Amino acid sequence: MCNEALKNVGIRKESGVGFIEHLLPKDDWEVMKEIYEKSQLDVIADEGIKVASDIECCMSHFHRINY
Secondary structure, three states: OHHHHHHHHHHHHHOOOOEEEOOOOOOOHHHHHHHHHHOOOEEEEOOOOOOHHHHHHHOOOOOEEOO
């Protein structure tokens, strides 16, 4: 899943995209962390973030939060 997502990120970057929004189900933290660390684009957490504890978890998994 991670390699496929990163490949798609690369294609989007080449097309001029500046960032990507949350790629995976909300609770897939392990893969999201790997994508965050390897992505060529900023990864943005989406509107699925509902409470403060969600934000704390996102700090090491996303570059920004769309809250």
